[in-house]
Amino acid sequence: MTNQTPAPEPAAAAELPTASPATETETDATPDAQLPGPRQPRTAQRTTLRSDLRASWPDGLVALLVTAAVFVLLYIRIRNKTSSTVSVMPFMADAGGFWMYFLSQAFGWSALLWAWGTVILGLLLSGRRPGRLPLSGSRLERLHRTTSLNTIALITAHALLFGAELFRHSTDAWNSALGTAFVETFVPGGYTSGTGQIAIPIGQAALYLAIPLGLLFYVRHRIGPKTWRVLHRFVIVVYVLSVWHTLLYGTNVWYDGWFRTSVWLLQLPIAALLLVRLLRPARRSEKLPLTPGAAVSRTGWALRLGGRLAVVGVVVALVVVVVSGSDGGRTVPPDDTSSSHNHD
Secondary structure, X not given: OOOOOOOOOOOOOOOOOOOOHHHHOOEEEOOOOOOOOOOOOOEEEOOXXXXXXXXXXXXXXXXXXXHHHHHHHHHHHHHOOOOHHHHHOHHHHOOOOOHHHHHHHHHHHHHHHHHHHHHHHHHHHHOOOOOXXXXXXXXXXXXXXXXXXXXXXXXXXXXXXXXXXXXXXXXXXXXXXXXXXXXXXXXXXXXXXXXXXXXXXXXXXXXXXXXXXXXXXXXXXHHOHHHHHHHHOOHHHHHXXXXXXXXXXXXXXXXXXXXXXXXXXXXXXXXXHHHHHHHOOOOHHHOOOOOOOOOOOHHHHHHHHHHHHHHHHHHHHHHHHHHHOOOOOEOOOOOOOOOOXXXX
């Protein structure tokens, strides 16, 4: 996926993650206080971070297995010199010497994949749900939350391994090397090499937005459901940053080709679901009336219409990109790639 993080490889990125509006209610079994006999115990079913962390291990295990498979694939392609990474950074042909970097890439790709699934689930749950779904609404909501938590974990692992690789190959004293690796990995503007000057801050933004947006669900009763819903919508921004980071800095998708095009192709379902979500909102208050009225001001009406038209434009642009295969990738490797994408 990409090579750096907060979204490196993917970057990431993203729901990035959070629970859907449908999960903002709690259910409390009402005791039969009016019936004769002993008082029935009151039970409450409140979603907590601890309960979701316990429930996230099956999904997390699958994520680790996928990451392991991606790492093996990357390693073999590097060793066989069939990966575009070798064209971009010839010195990385030593697969064994840079195994930690390739592991960081693997976590980046799995993070992007989990972010994609989390956003898909969120869009399905926040709008009018299809009549037939493979799981019940409550199970899909929990899966949405656990994939969100695991996405955050995958992005974090992606960043930590990237920083560890920088530290491992540094020739400075250990304390200086550690400080430099931390700054280059986690401080915006700290990475000053080539494309990373732009791509790394984008990935960092995805990481730093994903964590609070993913965890706000568990304090929504303190900040208010309405505030939480508004903030939760910015999860799509995290995902966009993650994809951007991947396409901009991922050496696996550095050049035009089916792999890069497939990344664009995966964005079509998200754009289509987002468009459906806007055109057929679950709440009446989110509908777009034919003309501005008492319920919606002219400014609000114009913003809603503009948002829907923008998503239509995104869908059209994605279709054009996928069909044409022209998606901004490099077509010819430069004669000297040592300065254009140096990760040292």
